[in-house]
Amino acid sequence: MSASLARAVNVLKEVIDAPIASYFASCVHCGLCAEACLFYTETDDPKYTPIHKLEPMRRVYAQEYTLIGRLLKWLGLSKPLTDAELAEWQPLVYDSCTLCGRCSMVCPVGNDIVYMVRKLREGMAIAGYAPAGVLAATQRTIEMGSPMGVKLPALKAQIGHIEAETGLTVPLDREGAEYMVLLSSMEIINFPEYLSAIARIMKQAGKTWTLCSSAFEATNSGIQIGVSDLARVIVARIVEGAERLKVQTVISPECGHAFTALRWEGPNLIGRPYRFKVQHILEVLDELRVQGLLKTQGFEEKRLTFHDPCQLVRRGGVIEPPRNLLRMISNNLVETTDPGKYNWCCGGGGGVSANDDAEAIRLIAFKRKKTQLDAVKPDKLVTACANCRIVLEEGLEHYQMNLPVVGLTEMIADHLASD
Amino acid sequence: MDAAQLLNWVRGAGLQLAVFIFLLGTVWRLIEIYSLGRKPDLAEARHVSGASGWHTLWRRSIPIPGMMQRAGLTYIAGYGFHIGLAAVVLLFAPHIRLIHDLTGLSWPALPSPFVDLLAVMTLVAMLVVLAERLRQPVKRFLSTFEDWLTWAVTFLPVLTGYLAARHLLLPYTLTLSLHILSVEMLLVLLPFTKLFHAFTVWPSRWFNGDAHGRKGVAV
Numbered sequence: 001m002s003a004s005l006a007r008a009v010n011v012l013k014e015v016i017d018a019p020i021a022s023y024f025a026s027c028v029h030c031g032l033c034a035e036a037c038l039f040y041t042e043t044d045d046p047k048y049t050p051i052h053k054l055e056p057m058r059r060v061y062a063q064e065y066t067l068i069g070r071l072l073k074w075l076g077l078s079k080p081l082t083d084a085e086l087a088e089w090q091p092l093v094y095d096s097c098t099l100c101g102r103c104s105m106v107c108p109v110g111n112d113i114v115y116m117v118r119k120l121r122e123g124m125a126i127a128g129y130a131p132a133g134v135l136a137a138t139q140r141t142i143e144m145g146s147p148m149g150v151k152l153p154a155l156k157a158q159i160g161h162i163e164a165e166t167g168l169t170v171p172l173d174r175e176g177a178e179y180m181v182l183l184s185s186m187e188i189i190n191f192p193e194y195l196s197a198i199a200r201i202m203k204q205a206g207k208t209w210t211l212c213s214s215a216f217e218a219t220n221s222g223i224q225i226g227v228s229d230l231a232r233v234i235v236a237r238i239v240e241g242a243e244r245l246k247v248q249t250v251i252s253p254e255c256g257h258a259f260t261a262l263r264w265e266g267p268n269l270i271g272r273p274y275r276f277k278v279q280h281i282l283e284v285l286d287e288l289r290v291q292g293l294l295k296t297q298g299f300e301e302k303r304l305t306f307h308d309p310c311q312l313v314r315r316g317g318v319i320e321p322p323r324n325l326l327r328m329i330s331n332n333l334v335e336t337t338d339p340g341k342y343n344w345c346c347g348g349g350g351g352v353s354a355n356d357d358a359e360a361i362r363l364i365a366f367k368r369k370k371t372q373l374d375a376v377k378p379d380k381l382v383t384a385c386a387n388c389r390i391v392l393e394e395g396l397e398h399y400q401m402n403l404p405v406v407g408l409t410e411m412i413a414d415h416l417a418s419d
Numbered sequence: 420m421d422a423a424q425l426l427n428w429v430r431g432a433g434l435q436l437a438v439f440i441f442l443l444g445t446v447w448r449l450i451e452i453y454s455l456g457r458k459p460d461l462a463e464a465r466h467v468s469g470a471s472g473w474h475t476l477w478r479r480s481i482p483i484p485g486m487m488q489r490a491g492l493t494y495i496a497g498y499g500f501h502i503g504l505a506a507v508v509l510l511f512a513p514h515i516r517l518i519h520d521l522t523g524l525s526w527p528a529l530p531s532p533f534v535d536l537l538a539v540m541t542l543v544a545m546l547v548v549l550a551e552r553l554r555q556p557v558k559r560f561l562s563t564f565e566d567w568l569t570w571a572v573t574f575l576p577v578l579t580g581y582l583a584a585r586h587l588l589l590p591y592t593l594t595l596s597l598h599i600l601s602v603e604m605l606l607v608l609l610p611f612t613k614l615f616h617a618f619t620v621w622p623s624r625w626f627n628g629d630a631h632g633r634k635g636v637a638v
Contacts, residue, residue, distance in 0.1 A: 019626040021452040026616040026623040029566050030497070031557035035489040046560035066451060068611050104631075105638050106486060108497070109616050110479050110624030112631075264634060267461035274463075317465050317635030338485055341636055 005083050008127035012060040015119040023111035024061050027051055033113055036106035038344055038368040039096040039361065050103035050113045053092040056081055057120045083127070090129045093120055095358035096365075099224070099257075099350035100310040105342070114315075121226025130225040131355040138221040138230050146217040147354070148185035155183075155216055158192055168199045173245065174210035179284070180247040180276075181209055182218035182238065182262075184255040186386035194254060194386075197413030201285070204416050205293040209251075215241030218253050220261035224351030231261060232269040238262060242276050249277040251284055254407050256311030256349060256385040263316065280312060281409050282384050286321035289328065295417040300330045302379035306408075307336075307369075307392060308343035309385035322384055322408055329415045336372040344368045348391030366395035373403065384408045422592040429599040437603035444610030445618065452619065457626075465635035475628020475638055476621060496547040503541030507534055507577065511584075531584070538581040545574050569612050575601035 001009075034040040034049040046052070062069035063078050072078040101114040124130065137147035144151055159170045171177065179202070187194040202209045215238040222231030242250045252259040263278045279287075288294035306326060312318045319340050326333050338344060347365040352358045369392070373381070381396075381403050383389055392405045420428070482494050508514060512528035519525040529537070549570055552558045579598035582588050589597075609615060616623075631638040 016455065017457040018453045018455040019457055019623070019630075021455050022619045022623045022626060025448070025452055026613075026619040028613050028616055029558065029561040029563075030493060031555065031561055032486070032490055032493060034557045035486060040557070041489075044556070046557045049557050049561060052561065065455065067447060104627060105483055107627075108479060109620045110475060110627045112627040115627075115630065264462045267463075268458070271461070273461050277463075314636060315634065317467070317470075319636070341638075342483055342485070 001080070002083050004127040005081065005086065008086060008123040009060055009081060011126045012057055012120070012123040013064055015122050016057070016061050016065060019112065020057075020116055020119065021061060021065055023109075023113070023116060024054075024058050026109040026111060028109060030108060032106055032108060033103040033111075036102040038100075038102075038347060038365045042365050042367045043361075047092065048096050050097070050117070051107075051111070053089070053097060054113070054116050054120055056085055056089050057116060057123065060123075086124060086127055086129050090124065090131075091357065091361075093117065093124055094129075094131050094134075094225075094351065095355060096352075096361055097350060098310065098345045098347060098352050099315075100345035101315050102310075102342075102344070105314070118223075118226065121224075122228060123226075125226040130227065131351065131357060133356050134221050134225045134351040134354045135227075137354050138225060138227065138234075141217065141219070141221065141234055142230055146185040146188075147219055147221055148189060150185040150188050150217070152213055152216070155188055155211070158188055158195065159211070162192065162196045162199060166196055166199055168203055170195065170199055171208075171210040173213050174208070175245050176247070177208040177210040177245065178248050179207060179209040180212055180242050180245060180250045182251060182253050182258070183211075183216055184219045184253050184258055184386045185217055186219075186255070186390065187253055190390070191386055191407060191410070193410040193413075194407060197407075197410040198281075200413050200416055201288070201294065201409075204295065205288050207288075207293075210245060210247065212238075212241040212245055214244075218258035218262060219255055220258060221351055221354065223261040223265055224257055224354075228269060231265065235261060235266040235269050239266070239270060239274060242274075247276055249279055249284070250274075252278060252280045254281060254384045254386050254389075254409055256309040256316070256387065259316050259318075260311040280316065280318050280321075280384075282312070282318055282321040282325065285409065285412060286324050289324060294328075294412070296328045296412065296415040297417045298329070298415055300332070300380070300411070300415075303332045303334060303377070304330050304380050304382050305334050305336055305373070305376055305378035306339070307346065307381055307383040307388060307405075308340055309383060309388045310343070310345050310349055312384060313343060314341045322382075325408060325412055326382065329412065334376045334378060336376050338372070344372060346388045346391040347395065348387060353387055353391050362391070363395065363398050366391075366398065369395060370399050370401065373401065378403065381405045382408050382411060422590060422596055425596040426592055426599075429596050429603065433600065433603055437606040441606040441609060444607075445615075448610045448615055449618065453622065460630075460633060462633070464633040467632070467635040467637065470628075470632040470635055470637040472625035472627075472629035472632060474632070475624045478628070478637070479624045492547065492551060496544045496551065499544030500541050500548060503537045503544060504573070504577065506537045507541060507580065510534065511580075513584075535581070535585065538577055538584070541577050542574070542581065545570070545577070549574075565612055569608065569614050572601065572605045572608055573614070576605055 040048040103113040583594040
C-alpha cells in the first residue's frame with residue numbers, strides 16, 4: 001500500500017461516524033438517488049449514481065467496521081482499496097458532484113449522501129486526488145487572502161471607485177460596527193455592484209458596518225475540496241477579524257459555499273461556537289425589511305425567476321428571504337419547477353466551476369437548468385451566489401440563451417427609495 | 420429425513436438457532452454501527468417548525484415533487500411489497516397465534532381471504548421489483564450478488580406461506596416446513612445484509628432530518 005493510499009484509508013476511518021455507518025448499512029441499491037442528480041439525469045450514465053460515487057468509502061467501512069468485512073479481510077477474501085481506484089473515482093467525486101445535496105432529499109432510507117461525499121473528499125484530498133485548479137485556489141486563499149489572488153490594494157482601489165461613485169463612505173476596520181461585511185473575490189473583480197449596493201442599503205437602514213482588512217474574502221474552497229486544515233485557516237482568519245473588530249454580525253456575501261463554510265462548518269472547524277452571529281446578506285436584508293428599514297420604490301417590469309443557490313437554500317436554510325425580497329420589487333415573479341429546497345444546481349458548485357477537468361460535464365449538466373428555464377421563459381434570472389451567476393452566464397451563453405443574470409442584493413439596491 | 424421430521428426440526432432446533440443468530444447478529448450490528456458516535460455540531464442551530472429528525476422519520480416515506488414522474492414504478496412496487504409484507508406477517512391469524520404463544524401479545528387478524536389477496540399483491544410487487552432491477556440500467560449497475568440473494572430470501576417466505584395457506588402444489592407438511600425454513604434463512608441473513616435496513620432506516624432518516632433540521636430545512 002502506498003503512503004498516500006494509507007493516509008487516505010486512515011482519514012476515511014477517522015471520518016466514518018455512526019451516521020455514515022448507518023447510511024451504508026441502510027442502502028438497498030434502489031437507485032433513486034440517480035434520479036435526483038443532474039449529472040445522471042442529463043447523461044443517463046449509471047456511473048453518476050450518487051451512492052456509487054461513495055464506493056471507495058463504503059469498502060473502507062465494510063472492511064474496517066463490520067464483523068463480516070473484517071472476517072473476509074482476515075481471510076484475504078476482500079478486495080483492498082487501491083490507488084488506481086481512487087484515481088478512477090476522482091472524476092466521480094469531484095468533477096461530477098457539486099455537493100448540491102439533492103440526493104440527500106430523495107433517498108428513501110434517509111441517507112445523507114452529500115454528507116458522505118463531503119467526507120470522502122477528505123480522504124481523496126489527503127491522497128492527492130483533489131483537482132489541481134481548486135487546490136491552487138485554496139492555496140492562494142491561504143497565502144494571498146483570496147482564491148483569485150485579489151489582495152488588499154485591489155479592494156482598496158475598488159473602495160475608492162465606489163466612494164467616488166456613490167458619495168458614501170465604505171468603512172474599513174471600524175471597531176464596534178454592527179455588521180462586518182465579507183465579499184467573494186468574484187464580487188471585487190467581476191461584480192463590484194455588490195459592494196456599492198451594500199453601502200447604499202446600509203446608509204438607508206442607518207446601520208453601522210465595516211470591511212475588515214485582514215479578512216475581507218469569504219470563499220472557502222478548502223471546504224469544497226475536503227481539506228479541513230486549510231478550511232480551518234480560512235475560517236479562523238474571519239473569526240479573528242470579527243472578534244478583533246468586536247462586530248455583532250458577520251455578513252456572508254452572495255456566495256453559497258462561503259455561507260456553508262462560515263455558518264455551518266466554521267464553528268466545527270475551529271472547535272468552538274462563535275462570539276458573533278453569521279447571517280447571509282439575504283437574511284440581513286429580510287430582517288431590515290421586517291423592521292421597516294429597507295424601503296424600495298418601483299417594480300421590475302420584466303418577468304423574473306429566482307435560481308436557488310444550493311448551499312444557501314437546500315443546504316443553508318435561507319429559503320423564504322429571497323422570495324420576500326423579490327416580492328418587494330416585482331409583481332411578475334415566476335417559479336421554475338422544483339423551486340426552493342428542491343431546486344436543481346447550476347452545475348458549478350462544490351468546486352466544479354474552478355475545476356478544468358469538469359468543464360465538459362458541467363456544460364452537459366447545465367441542460368437541467370436550461371429545461372427549467374425554457375419552461376417558464378423569464379426575462380431576467382435573479383440569484384444570490386456569485387459562483388452560480390458566473391456558471392449560469394457561461395451555460396446560457398453556451399446554449400445561446402439570451403437571458404441576463406443579476407444578483408438580488410444589487411437589484412434591491414437599484415430600487416432603494418430615494419427619500 | 421421425511422417431511423414430518425423436517426417440520427419437527429424447523430419448528431425446534433432450526434428455529435432456535437435462527438432466532439439466536441438473528442438476535443445476536445442484530446445486537447452486534449446495532450452496537451457496531453451506533454457505537455461509532457458522532458461529533459456534536461457547534462454551529463448555532465436554526466429552529467423551523469417541521470424540520471427535525473423526528474419529522475423526517477415519516478416524511479421520507481413520501482416522494483419529493485417530480486420523483487413519482489421519474490421513478491413511479493419503483494415507488495409503487497416498493498410501497499406495495501413493504502405494506503403487503505408487513506400486513507401478511509403481522510395480520511395473518513396463524514402468525515398472531517405464534518406471536519401470542521411466544522410473547523403473550525395478541526391483536527385482531529385480517530380475514531384469511533384478504534390476507535391471501537395481500538400475499539398475491541406482495542408477490543406481484545416483488546416480481547415487479549425484480550424485473551425493474553433487471554431492466555433499469557441504474558439498478559442493474561448497482562446490483563451485486565447480495566441484491567439477488569436478499570430478494571430471494573424475502574420472496575420465498577411469502578411464496579411458500581401462500582402455497583401452505585392455500586394447500587397448493589406440494590403436500591401441506593412439506594410446504595409448511597419449507598415456509599418456516601425460508602423464514603429462518605431470512606432471519607439468519609437479515610442482520611448481515613442490506614435487509615438490516617429494517618432497523619437502520621429509522622436512525623438513518625433521523626440523522627439526515629436532524630442535520631438538515633438544524634439548518635432549518637425540512638427534508
